[in-house]
Amino acid sequence: MTRRLFGLLIFIISVIFVFLLNSNIGSIPPIGKLLSPSHGFWSNIDARESISQKMEISTSDGTATIIYDENHIPHIFADNEADLYFAQGYAMAQDRLWQMEFITYVASGRLTEIVGEKALDIDRYHRRIGLKKSAEESVALLLNDPLTKTPITSFTQGVNAFIKKAKRGNLPIEYKLMGYQPEEWHPVNSALLLKYMANDLTGTDNDIEYTNAIKKFGREIFDILYPEYPSSPDPIIPIGTPFHFVALKAPLKPDTSTMHVNEKVAMYKNPIKEYLPQRGLGSNNWVVSGKKTSSGFPILCNDPHLSLTFPSIWYEMQLHAPGINVYGFTLPGAPGIVIGYNENIAWGVTNAGMDVRDWYTVESDASNEKYLIGGKWENFEKINETYKVKGGKNKKETIKWTQIGPIVYDSDFDTKRDKLDLVMSWTALKPSNDLKTFLLLNKAKNHQDYLKALDQYWCPGQNFVYADRENNIAIKEQGRFWIRYPEQGKFIQNLKDANVKNIQNYFIPNQQNPYILNPERGFASSANQIPVDKTYPYYILGFQYENYRNRRINEVLTQQNDISIDDMKNLQYDNMSVHAREALPVMLPYIKNVTGDAQKEIFQKLSKWNYIANYDSDAASYFYKWWDEFESIAWDELKKTDDADFIYPESYTSIDIMKNHPHFPLFDIMGTNKVETLQDVLNISFDSTVAYFDRHPELKEFRFYKNTSISHLAQIDAFSEKNIKIGGYAGIVNATSSRWGASLRLIVDFSNGKIQGYGMYPGGQSGNPGSTAYNTFVEAWSDGKYYQHHFYKNIQDANNSLK
């Protein structure tokens, strides 16, 4: 009997042991499960994904065939759209489930559920800006529109079919490491993902920084620091192109509209600035007409510059069913293809960079129930939010909404300040069916279809470049952009003066958005620059207009004729720094008394530099370090303080200020007895650059100085790559800086009526770090190589390729 008791005791202890190994303990995941050879990380090692293979999927009421090519790119063939999108959801989840779901956790402010207390502020920010509410309202539109209903519901079913299978078998490694399980997928997740992209691309503005700057420095200095037009613009719609339409009237400016005149408002600081979408995002696209290509047919190119992440932002696939045959890149989590081509047309996108987010101070009544808007008192809509915190106590808060948007910053969120609350109005929050645009483009046959598809598009505003088999090329900036009076939206406004109807519904009509078909110069391009010249009849306001890449692209395309695919590859990898080309001739003459070997070496290298920022260039490291030092010393007044956010001027504006205002008062360095001039600032910053490379000789090679890295989405270093061997930088056509770069490169050639795509992206098709298809393309991407797409006409064609 004692023996049995002893056995029972061992049994109980062993069960407790198993129980502990099966539980999350603090941030430690269930170790037993993680180590299990059948269920743990061992089972995430997968080498099959590099092999061409065929897979049959049982859909809700039929089957679909997926043929994977040698790059693990799925080509899906189905008899109808329901089966097609089911299989798309299934295939995407099979490779990217964790990524798809993780982004919905970020967007809906639920990260605390998987990573704990440390994500609370970022979650609060994402709930306060209302992405979830807007996605919930948008999904109703998606499900009520016959064009998007089938894709979104079938896609959801496909994702869930995979989740069910994965839960029984093998989950992505991140679930095991963080100790959680995937939830059922819902259509709202796809809507959330699209709203999250809108946040990534339009979720930033300069209202707070500009308001602070004009209060601190006054109008004259403000206008020099932040001009609305660059001094040498090269807009998307070529200068001088006439606009043949009658514009709608701009709203009237209220007397007390801008907050910089309201002394009640103190300086503002964004409490979680570091989490916001960063500057540096951008993209290039261009299309060359047959007049300028060697084949006599158009070539279309696109490279969106987004965060370099593992798993990659994009997933590549072909979708084929009766009435649709499309190839391209899509965002994991949504049906259809976002950038790509079909048998008739090709399209690509860059970010418009229009300011579509405004901030208002709000006055509440004593009870905090009502707020003043357009001269009337209205009741706040209150939404109660609960944050479930892993390993901690739940947190609750109430977010107050006005008619035009939520209160994002108040004393509860930013406890350090006693300022007026700030309401955000943002076009991305309006319910929209942007997915419809992409699904229509997927099937578009001609230029009219392209324009019809774009008509549905709301936010984030994009420059849609276009080419077709009929030799047409076009570009259109599409999104919903407010009709504004001059400077409206540039500074924090006052809600009591706001015109609700205008904010909700007064937009530039789609047919009056910047657009050009078959431009005379034989090409169309965009690279986040200002879209139009000053003759455009509407006031436009951007938050980060680029002014280097666009001019370089246009310079090369203007010079070249008989353009080939190789020319286009070279242009996507072009490392010419227009920034350095324009800055160094201004900066170098100010450097006096070059003494010592180190100074001489750097000075001479910079003087003789051809401005090509290749990965092994040392001059590129010297220039960009010097530029950073210069900005940090010259614009010391514009550094963030504990109370206020500021922003540096665009670098092309800094060059203009150097050229035209060498005695600009801000060149004076704060806290010194002397009044410094540009000469002093440039010499001091040059000296500190020399000293820096003296201390860090290992960083002279540009790739080590800039350290281009591809980081895992959950910041897991072991699944990331660092110091990638690639040239380019922000402001260069090959826009590869430390964390951002070409998230994909696409070239579509229409030669001889056949469509042929070429592409490459910094990652791989699989999101599984244990898979051979996780980082397949990184090396080729950094070397400037491309693979030729397999765009199959039909399933027989695809089957033949497997043999």
Place this chain on the structure above:
Amino acid sequence: MKIYTFIIQIFAIAILSWLIGLVAPWWSFVIIAFLSGIIAYRHGTYSFWAGLLGVGIYYLTISSISSRGDRFAFVNQIGEVLSTGMEKPISGIFLLWIGTIIFGILGGLFALSGSLIISNEPSNKIGSGRAKTKVKGLKLDLKRFQ
């Protein structure tokens, strides 16, 4: 009792642990180990070692096959992930052995408890004696095979 039955028991545990793992949760191998203690062998010490070695073989075989060749790089990456905050990263080899040991011990303990619970033998002979001095127990018992 012949040595081959002991060996068969070990391999039966290894194979069944693998098979049950294909359809059931990660801890399902403990059921196999426990049942082996109940069904196959009523001697605590042997059961313990059969469970430990059987599950250990299962662990070592499956994980080695999964991570053969270049693929072991991923095991080292997991070691890096798990050593966040540590001075020296955990190596993949360490993970392989620590997994084998933890799973093996679990297998051994469940097999032992199965064997003890089912047995009618007095406790002073096996339960409290040989189970406590496992290595010595095994040596003694192995002599009996000869």
